[in-house]
Amino acid sequence: MEQYDPHAFPPFAVTVDLAVLTLRDGDVSVLLVQRKAPPFAGQLALPGGFVAEDRDLADAAQEKLAAKTGLAITATHLEQLGTFGSPGRDPRMRVVSVAYLAFADAEPPGSSASWVPVEEAIASDLAFDHSQILDAALERTRSKLEYTTLATRFCPAEFTIADLRTVYELVWNTSLDPANFHRKVMATKGFVTETGHTVSRGKGRPARLYRPGGAEVLSPPLTR
Amino acid sequence: MEQYDPHAFPPFAVTVDLAVLTLRDGDVSVLLVQRKAPPFAGQLALPGGFVAEDRDLADAAQEKLAAKTGLAITATHLEQLGTFGSPGRDPRMRVVSVAYLAFADAEPPGSSASWVPVEEAIASDLAFDHSQILDAALERTRSKLEYTTLATRFCPAEFTIADLRTVYELVWNTSLDPANFHRKVMATKGFVTETGHTVSRGKGRPARLYRPGGAEVLSPPLTR
DNA sequence: CGAATAGTGTCTTTAAGACACTATTGA
DNA sequence: TCAATAGTGTCTTAAAGACACTATTCG
Numbered sequence: 001m002e003q004y005d006p007h008a009f010p011p012f013a014v015t016v017d018l019a020v021l022t023l024r025d026g027d028v029s030v031l032l033v034q035r036k037a038p039p040f041a042g043q044l045a046l047p048g049g050f051v052a053e054d055r056d057l058a059d060a061a062q063e064k065l066a067a068k069t070g071l072a073i074t075a076t077h078l079e080q081l082g083t084f085g086s087p088g089r090d091p092r093m094r095v096v097s098v099a100y101l102a103f104a105d106a107e108p109p110g111s112s113a114s115w116v117p118v119e120e121a122i123a124s125d126l127a128f129d130h131s132q133i134l135d136a137a138l139e140r141t142r143s144k145l146e147y148t149t150l151a152t153r154f155c156p157a158e159f160t161i162a163d164l165r166t167v168y169e170l171v172w173n174t175s176l177d178p179a180n181f182h183r184k185v186m187a188t189k190g191f192v193t194e195t196g197h198t199v200s201r202g203k204g205r206p207a208r209l210y211r212p213g214g215a216e217v218l219s220p221p222l223t224r
Numbered sequence: 225m226e227q228y229d230p231h232a233f234p235p236f237a238v239t240v241d242l243a244v245l246t247l248r249d250g251d252v253s254v255l256l257v258q259r260k261a262p263p264f265a266g267q268l269a270l271p272g273g274f275v276a277e278d279r280d281l282a283d284a285a286q287e288k289l290a291a292k293t294g295l296a297i298t299a300t301h302l303e304q305l306g307t308f309g310s311p312g313r314d315p316r317m318r319v320v321s322v323a324y325l326a327f328a329d330a331e332p333p334g335s336s337a338s339w340v341p342v343e344e345a346i347a348s349d350l351a352f353d354h355s356q357i358l359d360a361a362l363e364r365t366r367s368k369l370e371y372t373t374l375a376t377r378f379c380p381a382e383f384t385i386a387d388l389r390t391v392y393e394l395v396w397n398t399s400l401d402p403a404n405f406h407r408k409v410m411a412t413k414g415f416v417t418e419t420g421h422t423v424s425r426g427k428g429r430p431a432r433l434y435r436p437g438g439a440e441v442l443s444p445p446l447t448r
Numbered sequence: 449c450g451a452a453t454a455g456t457g458t459c460t461t462t463a464a465g466a467c468a469c470t471a472t473t474g475a
Numbered sequence: 476t477c478a479a480t481a482g483t484g485t486c487t488t489a490a491a492g493a494c495a496c497t498a499t500t501c502g
Contacts, residue, residue: 203480402453456498
């Protein structure tokens with residue numbers, strides 16, 4: 001196997017698939033496309049596609065996201081999730097898919113794509129092994145909220161502590177004590193920075209607005 | 225990109241590369257092979273090779289490990305680390321490498337492979353982007369010891385609490401309070417199970433021997 | 449015996465959780 | 476005014492860290 005024969009390597013196709021998550025109408029939603037051609041024609045699938053020969057994997061992922069959504073959606077976070085390459089995952093040929101996890105603003109999707117609440121998406125019958133990829137994406141997201149500041153990536157540029165708490169509550173599907181959450185966030189250096197602005201949203205005392213702080217890691221972590 | 229043309233996909237080769245770690249002579253060591261053919265002939269590299277068309281990725285990784293070491297080394301843990309596919313990472317052609325992280329017993333390696341202390345390996349000039357892969361492997365290992373019971377995978381079938389502590393100390397390159405570590409391990413349900421045996425190793429009071437408990441996750445985690 | 453390592457007790461400090469309380473708005 | 480949400484204070488509890496102490500072995 002140390003010997004190299006350029007014509008002997010097995011023929012693989014490499015794709016990227018994206019699990020793009022956002023918060024929308026009180027749900028964690030994922031961006032799905034409807035397949036037009038076989039296999040799995042008509043079924044919902046994660047956006048993705050073949051990697052061009054001269055493209056880096058992460059660049060290819062960015063590019064597919066832009067293509068599927070008509071440039072409307074910008075990822076606020078993009079990371080490699082894992083690689084799925086069982087023989088037979090694509091009935092046509094051997095395809096290895098590098099899956100990426102992205103967080104995005106909840107812009108209206110392009111005509112060919114739609115936001116679907118994750119619970120619903122997982123329950124539905126996605127194309128290929130995309131249900132498995134989506135499972136992994138959701139679990140990765142849940143666990144990364146514990147020990148990173150990535151929850152801010154689901155928030156607008158300026159957000160309240162309650163906005164941030166809502167991210168945790170939706171992703172973890174729990175409810176958190178507002179008082180303790182507030183204190184915890186403020187005690188974690190670099191989690192958020194005060195802007196000096198406040199915002200009033202109907203009822204109640206107006207809330208201060210914050211921006212993401214410089215930190216990426218939470219120590220000690222938040223607990224689910 | 226929804227349209228499928230079986231002859232139009234870009235030609236990729238897919239390889240697996242393994243970062244196999246063990247504890248040996250008070251060092252965290254990694255299994256390296258010396259490349260026989262260009263590119264990077266003569267340089268040290270992680271073991272690995274092309275994935276056969278009908279093989280699952282994880283199976284291919286297991287198989288490469290066995291092949292490189294003459295079946296002498298058995299992985300006590302194997303997990304996907306990440307996929308490295310920059311165009312140009314292999315000067316010959318477009319190669320996407322799925323990297324695996326493995327832990328193994330410190331058996332003597334086969335003739336074509338050798339154990340190298342990780343610090344030394346990282347400082348040396350490995351083939352391809354294998355230094356980057358090894359960096360990721362070490363960081364993944366360090367972080368997984370915090371919140372999983374994987375440290376037991378570096379221990380023999382029966383081990384003392386001091387053995388387990390040594391794993392943490394070597395991987396994290398710190399020293400831990402023996403008393404507090406002992407109490408912490410015992411307090412974490414499912415981390416270890418008592419065997420009833422004890423072992424005396426030269427000086428000091430003989431230590432009890434334990435086996436891995438059923439748990440995989442530590443909550444609360446250990447801190448570095 | 450002393451030196452060395454295993455293992456326990458206990459005190460201090462830190463952080464989480466419960467929850468009462470104050471602050472500031474809209475209706 | 477009340478209802479609602481933002482934010483603080485404070486007490487209780489759990490767990491980490493420091494470190495004194497006991498337990499059991501070898502030489």
